[in-house]
Amino acid sequence: MSSDLAEAAFIVSRESSGTAERIEAVVASERAGTWYERVVVTHTGTADDAAITCSCPDSPEAEGADCSHAHAVLVTAGRLPPDLGPEYRRITETPTVELAPAPTPEGTAEEGDWFDLNLRVTVEDREISFSELFTALARGESVLILEDNTYLPLNTPELEHLRLVIEEARTLNDTEPNSLRLSRYQVSLWEELTELDIVEADQNSWWRSISELTGGVEDQEPPEGLNAELRDYQKHGYSWLSFLRRHQLGGILADDMGLGKTLQALAMIQQTVNNQNSDTEQDSAPFLIIAPTSVVSNWEREAARFTPGLTVAVLDETLQRSGVTLNTRIAEADLVITSYALFRMEAEKYQQAEWAGLILDEAQMIKNPASQGYRAARDLKVPFTVAITGTPMENNLLELWSVVSLCCPGLLGTREQFTEGYRKPIEKQQDRQALQRLQQRLSPFLLRRTKETVAAELPPKQEQILELELTEEHRRIYDRRLQRERARILGLMDDLGSNRFKILQSLTLLRQLALDASLVENSQAPSAKLEALGELLSEAVGEGHRVLVLSQFTRFLTKARATATDQGLYSAYLDGSTTNRGAVIDSFRSGEASVFFVSLKAGGFGLNLTEADYVILLDPWWNPAVEEQAIDRAHRIGQRRNVMVYRLVAKDTIESKVMALKESKSQLFSQVLDSSEAMGRAQFSAEDIHQLLS
Known part of the structure; x- marks a missing residue:
């Protein structure tokens, strides 16, 4: 021995x-x-x-x-x-852990953001040091020897579960050895603690109310002033957002593209404004919405359509250039909309204003925690922040942490804590328990519905128009050329029949110029359409969708495909010059290509592409029947999914005029503007021409 x-x-x-x-x-x-x-x-x-x-x-x-x-x-x-x-005597009684959460003291930097749990451990009518108990648990000891020659067994399932939960809480929250606290976002941790048989929790009113997040938020009726009928899932999303705002909590609305994330957010804002007007809430500061440049006008249009009673201020240029202070621009506004670029340039001025809340649309735009945009959003003092994105994570878990840290600070700890606790175990070790724990922690603050889960509520086909502002340089080129072509066409108006080809030539040139300045002139001006296309493709493909992209102009379609290639997306391409048509189509149908670029002439007939559930029209077509025929490549018999159609329209160009005229005179366009032959048969007035060129 x-x-x-x-x-x-x-x-x-x-x-x-x-x-x-x-x-x-x-x-x-x-x-x-x-x-x-x-x-x-x-x-x-x-x-x-x-x-x-x-x-x-x-x-x-x-x-x-x-x-x-x-x-x-x-x-x-x-x-x-x-x-x-x-x-030594073995203690057979099960210990009791009492929790009495209390907000962090007033006047501290973290006031209201954290709750001290004030843990108290008792067994056999005596108190045991929490610090000693947790130290013994953390070291993996099976017993805790007490001063009176008794010992407490620690290798029980309840105490092991307690150890895991407390260990995670202390890892995420830098606390003193003898204390424990939780962020107000760590709802699932609190719930896990209170569900342990050995824990007795004195839940204060805040914790009791917030528990609705995990138990299911009760749906509310849509607010007065909302000019839309919400589907059931949209009503739930609106109610969930309203719950978060009421409790000054942030969250991520991560629905699939086309499910109405903008509408749900606008409904929440409308309800807030209604409460302010009825003195239910005193705060009358506006909401700030930050979106990609290509989406700003869409927010403006959707607000006018769904919440016409809201006062909207669109900040589409720097405050310095406008010569007006921010407070003057947003006075009386319920909703302020600007782009990430403009917000980043003048972030200090936005930080000095008071906001009712912050909405980050396409929040993946600031997924890099080292970027200026991320830091500017993080430093903005707001009661609550909502991220709207169908792809909160595109490449790695750090991107998810970045978005979560803006909306729910403290939920996943610091970047270093998240890396050690979640990213490394999940990405490098395929740790399923860590993944499950991450999902559990996120679930109260992340709402995601896919098209498949709500398919029964959706119509077979949904359409959305995205109006895009031309970039500054592009606008100068377009306006200059518009003046020249307008003068040329008006000079030909006396004899439309004889000058039909020249008029069509000028109209076509303006249509191309609205797409991309480089199609007409030697210019490197950025194309808003290509930028918007890149964002749409990134989100749609990231969500697992198949996309059909259509245009009348093959030169622009080629540039559009290059945008997809730059994003690492494999695509198929079909125009009138394609010789291996069958092989190209098969590459999309088989799933090898996630995006299919098709020209009007090549794809107008004989194609059945029900593999696609998203259709993007890069340019509006004169003939509505031709548009529908192209869309029907995807939306036809055999399509088992709902089809989402996006129409990209360059704002304040011939494209927007075409959309307006097409709405009022669809028969005219059906007869006249689809081809040169139709142009020759046209019976349209000088007023119509003036409207196209206005």
């Missing part, structure tokens, strides 16, 4: 029968800091011929083998009188 005593033994019981002795003990390893509860050592025979066994995990199976645990037990037993009772 080993003479090197590496363990200390605490006798619990001993029984003798003849030459046999059975000793039960607790053994502590002085070297490893490991506790083994209730080790049983049996000793039979004489000192010269002994048989010794030990039930410890490290004991060899052979009797009489060298075992330092058995050695420690026998040495300790030998020092005690035979008639002495157990040295």
Whole structure:
């Protein structure tokens, strides 16, 4: 037997029968800091011929083998009188952990953001040090030796679960050794604690109300002033957003493209304004919406359509250039809309204003925590922040952390804590438990519905018009050329029949110029349409959708495909010059290509592309029937999914005039503007021409 005593033994019981002795003990390893509860050592025979066994995990199976645990037990037993009772008594009562959460003190930097849990552990009517208990749990010890020669077993499922939850909470929240606190966003951690049988929680009113997040937010009726009928899932999304705003919590609305995220947010804003007007809430500051440049006008149009009673201020140029202060621009506004670029340039001025809330549309735009845009959004002082994005994570988990840290600060800890606790285990070790834990922590604050989950509520086909502002340089080029072509066409108006081809030539040139300045002039001006297309493709493909992109102009279609290639998306391309038409179509149908670029002439007939559930029209077509025919490549018999159609329209160009005229005179366009032959048969007035060129 080993003479090197590496363990200390605490006798619990001993029984003798003849030459046999059975000793039960607790053994502590002085070297490893490991506790083994209730080790049983049996000793039979004489000192010269002994048989010794030990039930410890490290004991060899052979009797009489060298075992330092058995050695420690026998040495300790030998020092005690035979008639002495157990040295240590085992506590059989289950401990109780009491939680009494209290907000962080007023006047501190974290006031209202955190709750001190004020843990108190009791057993047998006495209090046990929480710090000592957690230290023993964290070290993996199986018992906690108390001062009165009693010991508490720690290897129970309840205490192990408590250890895991507390360990996570302390990892995410830098707390003092003798205390524990939770961020107000760590709802699922709190719920997990309170559901343990050994925990008694004194839940204050805030925690009780916030528990609705995990139990299911009750749906509300749409607010007065909302000019839309919400589908059931949209009503739930609006109610969820309203709940977050009411409790000044942030969240991520991550619905699929085309499910009405903008409408749900506008409904929440309308309800807030209604409450302010009825004195239910005193705060009358406006909401700030930050969106990609290509989407700003869409927010303006959707607000005018769905919430016409809201006062909207669109900041589409820098305050310095406008010569007006921010407070003047947003005075009386319920809703302020600007772009990420403009917000980033004058972030300090936005930080000085008071806001009712912040909405980050396409929040993946600021997913880089080192970027200026991320820092500007993080430093903005707002009661609550909502991120709207169908793809909160595109490449790695750090992108998800970035978005969450803006909406729900403290939920996932610091960047370093998140990396160690979640990113490395999930990305490098495929740790399913870590992934499940991350999903559980996020679930109260992330609402995501896919087209498939709400398909029963959707119409077979949905359409959305995205009006895009031309870039500054592009606008100068377009306006200059518009003046020239307008003068040319008006000079040909006296004889429309003879000049039909020249008029069509000028109209076509303006249509191309509205798409991309480089199609007409030697210019490197950025194209708003290509920028918007890139954002749409990134989100749609990121969500697992298949996309059909259509245009009349093959030169622009080629540039559009290059945009997809730059994003690492594999695509198929079909125009009138394609020779291997069958192979190209098969590459999309088979799933090899996620995006299919098709020209009008090549794709107008004979194509059945029900694999696509998203259709993007890069330019408006003169003939509505031709547009519908192109859309029907995807939306036709055999399509089992809902089809989402996006029409990209360059604002304040011939495209927007075409859309307006097409709405009022669809029959005219059906007869006249689809081809040169139709142009020759045209019977349209000078007023129509003037409207196109206005």
